[in-house]
Amino acid sequence: GGISDYKIVVINSLEALNLAASNALLKILEEPNKNSFFLLEANNPQAIAETILSRAALCYLPKLTINDTQAQLAELAYSQDKIALASQLLPAEPELAALFLEQSGQAFWQALTELLKEKKISQIMAFFEQNKLAENLSLFKLCYQLLNQIILAFFSQKANFPNLSIIEQAADRALIIDYYQQKQKLFSDTLNLHLDKKIFFTNLILDWPLAHE
Numbered sequence: 001g002g003i004s005d006y007k008i009v010v011i012n013s014l015e016a017l018n019l020a021a022s023n024a025l026l027k028i029l030e031e032p033n034k035n036s037f038f039l040l041e042a043n044n045p046q047a048i049a050e051t052i053l054s055r056a057a058l059c060y061l062p063k064l065t066i067n068d069t070q071a072q073l074a075e076l077a078y079s080q081d082k083i084a085l086a087s088q089l090l091p092a093e094p095e096l097a098a099l100f101l102e103q104s105g106q107a108f109w110q111a112l113t114e115l116l117k118e119k120k121i122s123q124i125m126a127f128f129e130q131n132k133l134a135e136n137l138s139l140f141k142l143c144y145q146l147l148n149q150i151i152l153a154f155f156s157q158k159a160n161f162p163n164l165s166i167i168e169q170a171a172d173r174a175l176i177i178d179y180y181q182q183k184q185k186l187f188s189d190t191l192n193l194h195l196d197k198k199i200f201f202t203n204l205i206l207d208w209p210l211a212h213e
Contacts, residue, residue: 013188015047029055066091
């Protein structure tokens with residue numbers, strides 16, 4: 001078969017577009033090229049301009065559950081213990097959960113925990129380069145999600161960080177929530193706008209607001 005006359009444009013994390021990009025997209029949607037289709041993905045449609053939403057057919061997809069992830073991992077013939085661990089850490093990410101098991105994910109968990117503890121740039125750079133995170137997008141996503149889980153585990157006092165403590169004050173709790181939200185947006189920008197993954201990964205670890213005992 002020949003090349004199709006139809007063009008399909010996929011834009012992920014639509015809510016992460018800045019004002020200039022949103023206005024440019026709106027202009028295209030107002031007068032789209034013939035045989036062009038736009039697939040726009042967003043996790044927070046409330047953050048998207050009404051002028052863009054009004055020109056789109058909305059389709060709401062339910063989020064994957066931990067049961068969905070467990071079912072997919074079971075098809076790969078992993079043991080129940082491994083399935084339980086991976087699905088608990090990555091409940092709505094079956095592909096990353098499978099990658100976690102393929103890559104001896106517990107070792108990754110320990111290595112990332114140490115990076116958060118030590119905050120040494122040389123160690124962060126070595127981990128990034130050894131695992132080729134700049135080229136391996138799936139592994140980069142996995143490390144980001146695991147770092148989130150480690151941070152959340154620490155915040156809920158479920159992880160063992162013997163040399164670190166956090167001041168339990170409202171201002172500090174708000175700081176952590178703000179940190180998490182900012183990093184989530186920057187993560188989306190890094191993927192969608194092809195920003196430097198090494199800089200993002202390094203700052204994600206170094207900026208984590210921990211206080212040494």
